[in-house]
Amino acid sequence: MSQVFIAYIKLLCRLMKQTIGFGLHLPIIRFNGEADHSRKQIISFAKIAEDLGYNYLGVNDHIVFRTTSWLDALTTLSTVAAITSKVKLCTSILNIVVRNPVVCAKALTGIDILSSGRVFAGVGPGSYKGDYDVCGIAFEERWKRFDEALQILKLLWKQESEGKEVDYNGHYYKFEKVVVAPRPFQNPHPPIFIGSWGSSDVGLRRVAKYGDGWMASAYNITPDKFKEKWKTLISYRRDMGKETSGFDNSLVSMFGYIDNDKEKIHNMVNDVLSPTLGRPVNELENFLLFGSIDECIKKIKAFLEAGVKSIHFWPVNNYIEQIEIFSKEIINSFL
Numbered sequence: 455m456s457q458v459f460i461a462y463i464k465l466l467c468r469l470m471k472q473t474i475g476f477g478l479h480l481p482i483i484r485f486n487g488e489a490d491h492s493r494k495q496i497i498s499f500a501k502i503a504e505d506l507g508y509n510y511l512g513v514n515d516h517i518v519f520r521t522t523s524w525l526d527a528l529t530t531l532s533t534v535a536a537i538t539s540k541v542k543l544c545t546s547i548l549n550i551v552v553r554n555p556v557v558c559a560k561a562l563t564g565i566d567i568l569s570s571g572r573v574f575a576g577v578g579p580g581s582y583k584g585d586y587d588v589c590g591i592a593f594e595e596r597w598k599r600f601d602e603a604l605q606i607l608k609l610l611w612k613q614e615s616e617g618k619e620v621d622y623n624g625h626y627y628k629f630e631k632v633v634v635a636p637r638p639f640q641n642p643h644p645p646i647f648i649g650s651w652g653s654s655d656v657g658l659r660r661v662a663k664y665g666d667g668w669m670a671s672a673y674n675i676t677p678d679k680f681k682e683k684w685k686t687l688i689s690y691r692r693d694m695g696k697e698t699s700g701f702d703n704s705l706v707s708m709f710g711y712i713d714n715d716k717e718k719i720h721n722m723v724n725d726v727l728s729p730t731l732g733r734p735v736n737e738l739e740n741f742l743l744f745g746s747i748d749e750c751i752k753k754i755k756a757f758l759e760a761g762v763k764s765i766h767f768w769p770v771n772n773y774i775e776q777i778e779i780f781s782k783e784i785i786n787s788f789l
Contacts, residue, residue, distance in 0.1 A: 477510025578649030611643030710743025
């Protein structure tokens, strides 16, 4: 058997193998006892991540969140756009309600242009009441406002790509003859992923109707539940007469820490992540990528088999060391 034929068979097997993409959340939160934010840390993290071959770099978004120090999402993403050239960039997710959908369209267009079309927009209304309180918006209105904000985001980008003025007459947002120039780099616009934690049919129908993909939160969903909701989403898309082959998904906010020391792992969850999120320790430890290499690979395989197309890892400490371990020991096992 020739070496060329053997190489061909190996390539064919690799192409047939179920694959998954891997991204990272940029370290924009200061967890307990950490040093202050710095330009050097963000830039080093982004450059190393790109060199390691990660597919995506993302930013989560809060105006305020409990007692954490939270670097602004869009400012950080624009900085990273300037010092990278290959890795895709995303918001995961961006609160287009408290930030205003027109302002968000303008900002995301700018980052898309300055990154030469590497942006995709994960959007949602957020789930933290404090963001709404400080911005003077009723938390109870968030979903109705989000529906309008989504319509506006898509409408602005669609009309701008056609060079048209935009009118919108909603309950919460009203404007006439608006042009949000320039156009995005991508035609007609950056892909829109909609954040929904997968619990309600109303939320999933919203994703199916307006989204190019779905962003699910890792600490709010199990592999079995993801599989069930993904199947439902695809059926909704078909019922709406929308294509399904290019419809995408991502599992975001996949916090974790990889180590064989069980006590160290437990302390990371108990002392660092649980107080930040206000979630039970056992739940976070079981759902997320805390544990040994083998344990983390097993968790990822379960999501891969459930239909997850990409996972965005978010180390809670020793960021550079953790993304290097993740790349070498975990990503390589899926190649």
